Amino acid sequence: MKIVSSLSRRGIGFIKQLPIAYRAVLPIISFSLLILLVYPGEESRATIVSGKGLAAGEPVIEGDRVVIPLELPEPEDDGILVDTPIDGAAAADVRADEKADVKGDAAADESRMWAYEIQSGDTLTGVFQKLNLPLSDLYQVLEADEAVLALDNIKPGVKLLIDVDNEQLQALELKFSPAHKVTYKRKQDAGFEFAETRLPGEWKQYAITGEIGRSFSVDAEAQGLDVRDAYQITRLLKEKINFSRDIRKGDSFEVLVSRQFIDDEPTGETQVEAVRLMANRSPVAIFYYDGTYYDEKGRSLSKAFMRYPFNGKHRVSSNFNPNRHHPVTGLSRPHNGTDFAMRTGTGILAAGDGVVTRVVNHKYAGLYVEVKHSERYTTRYLHLSKALVHKGQRVSRGQKIALSGSSGRVTGPHLHYEFRIAGRPVNAMTAEIPIAKHLEGKSRKEFDSLLGQYLTRMDEARPADGVMVSQRSENTNKSARSL
Ligand SMILES: [Zn+2]
Structure with a gap:
């Protein structure tokens, strides 16, 4: 059940051309709606395109846009935006659009759901541009993403589900696999809240x-x-x-x-x-x-993991707390790691043998390094001042991989250390990590x-x-x- 449209290769300003695009794509939409009525539980699978991906680097501001540079091969083809309304509300909008088009004015307050699959050569900014979404929305999503850093892991083939209302992003869903998705939802005017779902299957x-x-x-x-x-x-x-x-x-x-x-x-x-x-x-x-x-x-x-990824003693300035909320907005802002107050320039050591899977500069997490130790174990080191390793490099336990710092959004220099088991953050200070010989x-x-x-x-x-x-x-x- 795959519905694909290549109508919107024009990209920027696409929203403004909607009435014409919709007229042309109406037969497809009607067909898809018919299918969706028959299989209401299958809506997310009705919105598929094929493609490859995107890995985000340091965001750069260009005009009123955030550009996230990507480490990617040359694009093989243009990104394809799929315009598949996925529920009855969207269908009503299509009809409203038609009327608006006849009368010659654009409907500004439409609510739509977009499905998009990341292609080789894509940027997250580009996707936001195609949907004419403001820079502030991307910033707010990036902020919510600090706890998961899922946006730094967008590869070709990852599916995005984007809910737009009033030219504002209402929700963004990243579907990494049928078993794993991350959703960012707007909460009034306070920003975005994220939810990560992993099905046991x-x-x-x-x-x-x-x-x-x-x-x-x-x-x-x-x-x-x-x-x-x-x-x-x-x-x-x-x-x-x-x-x-x-x-x-x-x-x-x-x-x-x-x-x-x-x-x-x-x-x-x-x-x-x-x-x-x-x-x-x-x-x-x-x-x-x-x-x-x-x-x-x-x-x-x-081999055993080290409990602390540094030599000497450093005070814990903030504990692991998956239930933390923002004191002002009340939004869920889990603290998925342990913070250690330390002077900028302190040596950070790999907690175990592994391969460096990310060296990324994030607006909020700062410069960070991720090490994959096995299919099951991953560690992350945030707010660094300098990385001493590169992506793909093999590292051994106790090897100095970075210098601590205060990059990203912090109140003072510290190391934020995360330990993940099967993708889920655990308290690195208390978790049963393999230390038994x-x-x-x-x-x-x-x-x-x-x-x-x-x-x-x-x-x-x-x-x-x-x-x-x-x-x-x-x-x-x-x-x-x-x-
Ligand atoms: Zn922290």
Whole structure:
């Protein structure tokens, strides 16, 4: 059910040309409304275009617009704005527009919903320009976004749902996947409030098995393993084997991987749960438990995280508080990190091994660095004065990655430190982050029972390739996925 229109390639001032555009697009709209009436629950899927994306850099003011520079390849084609009214109210507006057009005046107070999919070469500013939205709206959304920094992660393919009323942005929704969206909603005249939704979805487990003819990743991908998962496995097993020396032709592998589905559609989220590799007749294996990987003896593969990403002692000036509200506006402004008061120029250290995924200058968060430690763990360091690493760089625990500062909107120099597990912020001072080197006691018992299940499934799956071996929802198997 895809409705696409390429009418609005003209971009700027598009709103003003609406009456003509609408006349031309009316048959499409009528058709879409008909479909929407039949499938009222499917409205968001009725508004799809294809495309690639956008990664925001430091916002720059140009005239009355904010320009967010993007690190992107050259655009392959023009952005396509899809004008698909998604409910009855919008349909009424279309008719009102028609009349207005006949009479020759533009309807200024129309309320509409726009769906747009981020294309390669897009800027957020450009999208706002197309909709003729004021600069102040973008600033207010950026402000609400300080707690999530989701706008810095807009890539091609991310879907925007934009609600405009009275030439003002009323709501902006970013849909990253069927399971993950972030919404910014206007609250009277006080600014925007955000809400982040992650659906647990249904996780189905697959067994991917095979024999190595060329290399583990080539052969596993041929059997249906995602490239990203193959890379992760190689990285995890590198501690245990040398892929160029220890692997022989005819060695075999068994991988259990879970994939997330919403309404039977894959969301793209996956989790490698168990891997067994016969490397030159000696098996190596890793198993996922409690957010990290262990060998069959319950020994953790990850190194411990540091509790504090700096040397010495620094006073906590503001605690993690997901329920914080703005004292004046009353808007929800969660504090998703811990603030440490420190002199500008203090060395900031990577809390664990990982890869730098962002070095961004944000109007409110200031200069910040994000490090991805695994598919599950991410840390962020805000209000820096200087980054000592670049995007894509591999860093190790304790490595100096930045100097603290007071960039962005702050009342004084400090470090804002965030720890995220599966995308959700947790209190870095109290969270159970993987620090155990060896499982013991109750967790060892849990691990051993899970290990038994993994091994049974891998044994069962051995003869067939890519067989789905089990199906479960996230809540019914907490042991494998919980923190
Ligand atoms: Zn803070």
